[in-house]
Amino acid sequence: MRIGIVGGTGDIGEGMAMRLSPIFDVIVGSREKEKAEATCQLGSETLKKRGLACSLTGVSNQDAVDDGDVVILAIPFKHVITTLESLHGFEDKIVISPVNPMEKRDHFMFIPPPEGSAALMIRGLLPKMARICSAFNTIAANRWKAIDEELVYSVPVCGDDADAKRIVMEIVNKISQLQALDAGPLAASSMVESLTPLLLNIARYNKMRDVGIQIR
Amino acid sequence: MRIGIVGGTGDIGEGMAMRLSPIFDVIVGSREKEKAEATCQLGSETLKKRGLACSLTGVSNQDAVDDGDVVILAIPFKHVITTLESLHGFEDKIVISPVNPMEKRDHFMFIPPPEGSAALMIRGLLPKMARICSAFNTIAANRWKAIDEELVYSVPVCGDDADAKRIVMEIVNKISQLQALDAGPLAASSMVESLTPLLLNIARYNKMRDVGIQIR
Numbered sequence: 463m464r465i466g467i468v469g470g471t472g473d474i475g476e477g478m479a480m481r482l483s484p485i486f487d488v489i490v491g492s493r494e495k496e497k498a499e500a501t502c503q504l505g506s507e508t509l510k511k512r513g514l515a516c517s518l519t520g521v522s523n524q525d526a527v528d529d530g531d532v533v534i535l536a537i538p539f540k541h542v543i544t545t546l547e548s549l550h551g552f553e554d555k556i557v558i559s560p561v562n563p564m565e566k567r568d569h570f571m572f573i574p575p576p577e578g579s580a581a582l583m584i585r586g587l588l589p590k591m592a593r594i595c596s597a598f599n600t601i602a603a604n605r606w607k608a609i610d611e612e613l614v615y616s617v618p619v620c621g622d623d624a625d626a627k628r629i630v631m632e633i634v635n636k637i638s639q640l641q642a643l644d645a646g647p648l649a650a651s652s653m654v655e656s657l658t659p660l661l662l663n664i665a666r667y668n669k670m671r672d673v674g675i676q677i678r
Numbered sequence: 679m680r681i682g683i684v685g686g687t688g689d690i691g692e693g694m695a696m697r698l699s700p701i702f703d704v705i706v707g708s709r710e711k712e713k714a715e716a717t718c719q720l721g722s723e724t725l726k727k728r729g730l731a732c733s734l735t736g737v738s739n740q741d742a743v744d745d746g747d748v749v750i751l752a753i754p755f756k757h758v759i760t761t762l763e764s765l766h767g768f769e770d771k772i773v774i775s776p777v778n779p780m781e782k783r784d785h786f787m788f789i790p791p792p793e794g795s796a797a798l799m800i801r802g803l804l805p806k807m808a809r810i811c812s813a814f815n816t817i818a819a820n821r822w823k824a825i826d827e828e829l830v831y832s833v834p835v836c837g838d839d840a841d842a843k844r845i846v847m848e849i850v851n852k853i854s855q856l857q858a859l860d861a862g863p864l865a866a867s868s869m870v871e872s873l874t875p876l877l878l879n880i881a882r883y884n885k886m887r888d889v890g891i892q893i894r
Contacts, residue, residue, distance in 0.1 A: 569862040572869055618880060644883035645876060646785040653788055653876035660861060660869035664834060664893055667860035676892040677880055 466530020477606020491526025682746025693822020
């Protein structure tokens, strides 16, 4: 399976690429292909030092969509609309949204778009045939990148297409010790997306770092 | 310290009373005092069988407010307004809201009141001097009641009064293995309250029971 990461040179995308590329073919997209290539070279070297073979290729964001079976939108909420308007070819793709609409005011707050969640907004921006799931919303960038440490977290997954959700949950369960949990239809994504500002507040007020969640 | 539980004969209130009464003086309130007395007698016997001494007294909801230093509102969201309109004397009390505004539609959804959260709505219904914290939002009734099992969960606590929040966090940390986490000001409660419908969905879709959360 080939996984394309749109925005793959950002903090989270880069960490995801490191974790995913020893398991899947990963194509890292960026607005600047050269940047994606540099990220992938660095990532490959880091993994090689640990004796890990990987499949990691830097491309444009559009190529990450075109060549991915599954496309992860590793972009901040504020860039979602402009990024998706600049891309096409999402028909038949499984699209993963780890996007959290939030703002830092006095504290972090969940500030959803009118659709109710980033995932529902993304569904409205993409062709009807795209199969969208929310997943990976709560894994901090630093945890993705700390590849010598296990990821012992729960990952709620929302989506309306049962096959797509099953595939996304299988991907989640192959990464480190992540545990995929079915969190219902895409309309339930708001309750997953609002976890991240909560975790950021908890990290801040309790002097913790890169806080994650286990559900059991 | 004396803890009054308004709605203490409901599923959650009853479980809370069992867990709290070996540690604190607990007064269980109900609209019907006789019901509260019966609940307390049963609870005391159950605890005594396990060799646990407890301080557990059944009273009216109004007495639970009047005689509690800390008052827990163990009532469903739909009963909050009528219950609080029927009670007085919250000045100077520390008030704990474990209330989650949610509805079961196709799945459970967080449906906050216009104030943004149950906690903020409750602040508007109580006198200005009442010091409100949200806490205990995500512990399932069955877990409260299963007194032979440890509660190994995180409990996010929100509030605007630093002293009150510290006291509430100390109460949380004395119960079984609960871990209190400062989750910010009362305005951040929406992100805590929306956890519960998420956990109920996860329990349902993954055939789990009485799901809880650990944040680390």
